[in-house]
Amino acid sequence: xxxxxxxxxxxxxxxxxxxxxxxxxxxxxxxxxxxxxxxxxxxxxxxxxxxxxxxxxxxxxxxxxxxxxxxxxxxxxxxxxxxxxxxxxxxxxxxxxxxxxxxxxxxxxxxxxxxxxxxxxxxxxxxxxxxxxxxxxxxxxxxxxxxxxxxxxxxxxxxxxxxxxxxxxxxxxxxxxxxxxxxxxxxxxxxxxxxxxxxxxxxxxxxxxxxxxxxxxxxxxxxxxxxxxxxxxxxxxxxxxxxxxxxxxxxxxxxxxxxxxxxxxxxxxxxxxxxxxxxxxxxxxxxxxxxxxxxxxxxxxxxxxxxxxxxxxxxxxxxxxxxxxxxxxxxxxxxxxxxxxxxxxxxxxxxxxxxxxxxxxxxxxxxxxxxxxxxxxxxxxxxxxxxxxxxxxxxxxxxxxxxxxxxxxxxxxx
Amino acid sequence: xxxxxxxxxxxxxxxxxxxxxxxxxxxxxxxxxxxxxxxxxxxxxxxxxxxxxxxxxxxxxxxxxxxxxxxxxxxxxxxxxxxxxxxxxxxxxxxxxxxxxxxxxxxxxxxxxxxxxxxxxxxxxxxxxxxxxxxxxxxxxxxxxxxxxxxxxxxxxxxxxxxxxxxxxxxxxxxxxxxxxxxxxxxxxxxxxxxxxxxxxxxxxxxxxxxxxxxxxxxxxxxxxxxxxxxxxxxxxxxxxxxxxxxxxxxxxxxxxxxxxxx
Numbered sequence: 001x002x003x004x005x006x007x008x009x010x011x012x013x014x015x016x017x018x019x020x021x022x023x024x025x026x027x028x029x030x031x032x033x034x035x036x037x038x039x040x041x042x043x044x045x046x047x048x049x050x051x052x053x054x055x056x057x058x059x060x061x062x063x064x065x066x067x068x069x070x071x072x073x074x075x076x077x078x079x080x081x082x083x084x085x086x087x088x089x090x091x092x093x094x095x096x097x098x099x100x101x102x103x104x105x106x107x108x109x110x111x112x113x114x115x116x117x118x119x120x121x122x123x124x125x126x127x128x129x130x131x132x133x134x135x136x137x138x139x140x141x142x143x144x145x146x147x148x149x150x151x152x153x154x155x156x157x158x159x160x161x162x163x164x165x166x167x168x169x170x171x172x173x174x175x176x177x178x179x180x181x182x183x184x185x186x187x188x189x190x191x192x193x194x195x196x197x198x199x200x201x202x203x204x205x206x207x208x209x210x211x212x213x214x215x216x217x218x219x220x221x222x223x224x225x226x227x228x229x230x231x232x233x234x235x236x237x238x239x240x241x242x243x244x245x246x247x248x249x250x251x252x253x254x255x256x257x258x259x260x261x262x263x264x265x266x267x268x269x270x271x272x273x274x275x276x277x278x279x280x281x282x283x284x285x286x287x288x289x290x291x292x293x294x295x296x297x298x299x300x301x302x303x304x305x306x307x308x309x310x311x312x313x314x315x316x317x318x319x320x321x322x323x324x325x326x327x328x329x330x331x332x333x334x335x336x337x338x339x340x341x342x343x344x345x346x347x348x349x350x351x352x353x354x355x356x357x358x359x360x361x362x363x364x365x366x367x368x369x370x371x372x373x374x375x376x377x378x379x380x381x382x383x384x385x386x387x388x389x390x391x392x393x394x395x396x397x398x399x400x401x402x403x404x405x406x407x408x409x410x411x412x413x414x
Numbered sequence: 415x416x417x418x419x420x421x422x423x424x425x426x427x428x429x430x431x432x433x434x435x436x437x438x439x440x441x442x443x444x445x446x447x448x449x450x451x452x453x454x455x456x457x458x459x460x461x462x463x464x465x466x467x468x469x470x471x472x473x474x475x476x477x478x479x480x481x482x483x484x485x486x487x488x489x490x491x492x493x494x495x496x497x498x499x500x501x502x503x504x505x506x507x508x509x510x511x512x513x514x515x516x517x518x519x520x521x522x523x524x525x526x527x528x529x530x531x532x533x534x535x536x537x538x539x540x541x542x543x544x545x546x547x548x549x550x551x552x553x554x555x556x557x558x559x560x561x562x563x564x565x566x567x568x569x570x571x572x573x574x575x576x577x578x579x580x581x582x583x584x585x586x587x588x589x590x591x592x593x594x595x596x597x598x599x600x601x602x603x604x605x606x607x608x609x610x611x612x613x614x615x616x617x618x619x620x621x622x623x624x625x626x627x628x629x630x631x632x633x634x635x636x637x638x639x640x641x642x643x644x645x646x647x648x649x650x651x652x653x654x655x656x657x658x659x660x661x662x663x664x665x666x667x668x669x670x671x672x673x674x675x676x677x
Contacts, residue, residue: 046554079579142556166578167575168577170543170544174515174544174545174547174548175547175550175557177544177548178547178548178551179551181638182512182638183510183512183637183638183639185639186541186542186543187541201642205647206539206540206541207425207539208541210646211645212644212645212646212647213641213644214641215639215641215642216639219638258587259556259558259586260585261583261584262583262585263583264581264582265581265582266579266580267579267580273578276578279676321562321596321597322576324596328453328538357674357676371650371653372650372653373651374653374654375654375656375670376655376656377667384664386660388664390664391664391665391667392668395668
C-alpha cells in the first residue's frame with residue numbers, strides 16, 4: 001500500500017494535519033507531506049476536501065513483517081455504557097487464545113465516559129484496555145467507530161481481533177477489515193490456535209449450519225473474526241484483577257460522522273434479545289391464530305423466556321418479523337428452545353440447531369422438528385403447554401421458597 | 415434516483431442436503447443444485463423498484479457469479495429492474511468477502527453516478543453480511559445495515575434499523591449503501607408478460623478486463639481468508655418422545671429439564 005499527495009489538488013489547508021491520529025502529516029510550502037510513521041489508516045484521505053490524498057491499497061498482502069503483530073484484541077461493544085454480554089464471553093475466549101500464544105489480551109473500548117467499564121473488563125480477563133473517550137462515540141456509528149478501531153489496530157498491531165456477531169459487530173468489522181485490508185470470518189462458533197504455525201483457526205457454520213468450515217488468514221494481520229453470542233464461555237469475574245488503561249485520543253473527522261441517529265426505540269421485552277436469550281419459547285402454524293400465542297407467552301413468563309415465532313406465524317401476521325427465527329429471521333442458540341406447533345422446515349431448523357436442548361411439541365408425530373429435538377411430546381399444544389406452565393409454576397414457587405431470601409425479599413440463587 | 419442493487423444467486427436451501435464440497439479447494443460445488451435469487455436480495459430489488467416508482471430513475475441489478483447467474487438477473491429484471499450486469503470471470507472465482515466487495519465496488523464505479531446502493535442483509539449460503547459494508551467502505555460512502563423501512567426526502571435518506579434492543583432511526587445524505595432485512599416489503603411476483611419482457615432485455619457481461627482492478631486482489635489469490643476444511647455436521651439427535659396424558663408428560667419433562675440444570 002502506498003499513499004501519495006496530488007500536489008496540483010492540495011490547497012495546503014492543513015485539515016489532514018489535524019485529522020492524522022499519528023501526527024504524520026505536515027504541510028511544507030503549502031503542500032501536505034506524509035511522515036515515515038504513516039499507518040495508512042485513511043483519516044487524511046477521508047478528510048481532504050480536494051481529493052488530493054490518495055491511498056493505493058495496491059497489493060493486499062501486508063509487506064510488513066507478520067511477526068510484528070502480537071496480542072488478542074476484543075472490541076468492547078457497549079450501549080449506553082452497558083457492556084454487551086458477548087464482550088465478556090469474547091474476553092473468556094480471548095484469554096484462552098492469548099495464553100496459548102503467550103501474548104496479552106486487550107479490550108478496545110470506544111465510548112463517551114466509559115472509563116468505569118474498565119474494571120469489569122479487567123475482572124473478566126483483559127490485561128489492558130485501550131480507552132477511546134469522545135462525545136461523538138456515545139452511540140455506535142459505523143464510520144466513527146471504524147475510524148477509531150482502524151487507528152488502534154494500525155498503531156498497536158494486534159495479531160487477532162474479535163468482535164461479537166451482533167448487529168453492531170457485523171456492521172463494524174467488515175468496514176474495518178476493508179479499510180485495513182485484512183481477512184474477516186463471520187459468525188464463528190469455535191476458535192483455536194493451530195499447533196506450530198500459531199495461526200487462528202476460525203470455525204463457522206455456513207448454509208445455515210448445514211456446512212461447517214474452518215478458515216484461516218495466513219498472510220494478513222490482524223486475523224479478525226466476529227463470534228456468535230452465547231457460544232464462548234466467560235470467566236468467573238475476579239474483581240481483584242487489575243490492568244493497564246491506555247488512553248488513545250480520538251481523531252474523528254466530521255466526514256466520519258455522516259450518519260446521524262435520530263431515535264432509538266426499545267423493543268418489547270418479549271422479542272428483545274432473542275439472540276441472547278437463555279430460554280426461548282416459540283410458536284408456529286399450529287397455534288392457528290394470533291391469539292394462540294397467549295399460551296406461549298404465559299409459559300415464557302413463568303420461565304423468564306423470550307418469545308419467538310416461525311416464518312409461518314410471521315407471514316400469517318400473528319407476530320412482527322422481529323420475532324422470526326430461522327433462515328430469513330434470527331439465528332439463536334439458547335440453552336433451551338421449546339418449539340410449539342412448529343413442523344420444523346429446514347429453514348426453521350437452521351436457525352435453532354445450535355441450541356443446547358430442543359423440546360418439540362407437535363400433534364404430528366412425523367414432524368421433522370422431532371429429528372432435532374432432545375425431548376418430543378406428540379400432542380395438542382393447547383393441552384400440553386398449559387399443563388407445562390402449571391407444572392413450571394409449581395417448581396418455581398417451591399424453588400423460591402427453599403432459597404435464602406435477601407433483604408429486598410427476592411429469592412437469591414447462590 | 416439512480417439505484418444499484420447487488421444480488422447473489424444462491425443454492426436453494428431446501429436442497430442443501432445435496433450440497434457438496436470440493437475437498438481440494440475447500441469451496442462449494444454448486445453444480446446440479448437448483449438456484450434462486452438470495453431471498454434477502456429480493457427485498458432489496460423490490461425496495462429499489464418501489465423507490466423508482468415514487469421518484470423516477472433507474473434500477474440496475476449487479477451480480478458476480480458464474481455465467482448461469484444470469485438466471486437470477488433475469489428474475490430481477492422480471493420484477494421490474496431496468497438493467498442488469500453480470501460480472502463473470504475465472505479470475506473472480508474463489509473470492510472471499512474482501513475480494514468480492516472490491517470487485518463489486520469497481521463495477522459500481524464503472525456504472526458511474528449513483529444515489530443509492532441496496533443489498534440484502536446477507537446471503538443465505540455464506541451468511542456473512544460482510545460484502546455490503548465492504549462495498550460501502552470501498553466507495554467511501556455511508557452505510558446503514560439491517561434496515562426494515564426507509565424514506566428518501568430530497569438528498570436525505572432516513573432508515574429504521576433493527577437492532578438487538580429494538581429499532582434505531584438513522585439519517586444520512588445520499589449517496590449511501592443500505593442493507594435490508596425481511597419485513598421491509600413483500601416482493602412482487604413476476605407476471606407472464608413481465609418475464610417475457612425480461613427475457614428480451616440484454617444482460618451486460620463484464621470481466622476483470624472491463625474493470626479498473628488490481629488483478630492481485632481478485633479471486634482466491636486476492637482473498638486473505640483461506641478455507642482449510644469443510645464438513646457437514648450432523649444435527650440429528652437421539653431424542654426421546656415422552657408419552658402420556660398432558661399432565662404426566664408435563665411433570666416428566668419439567669423433571670428432566672431440572673435434572674439437566676436448565677430450570
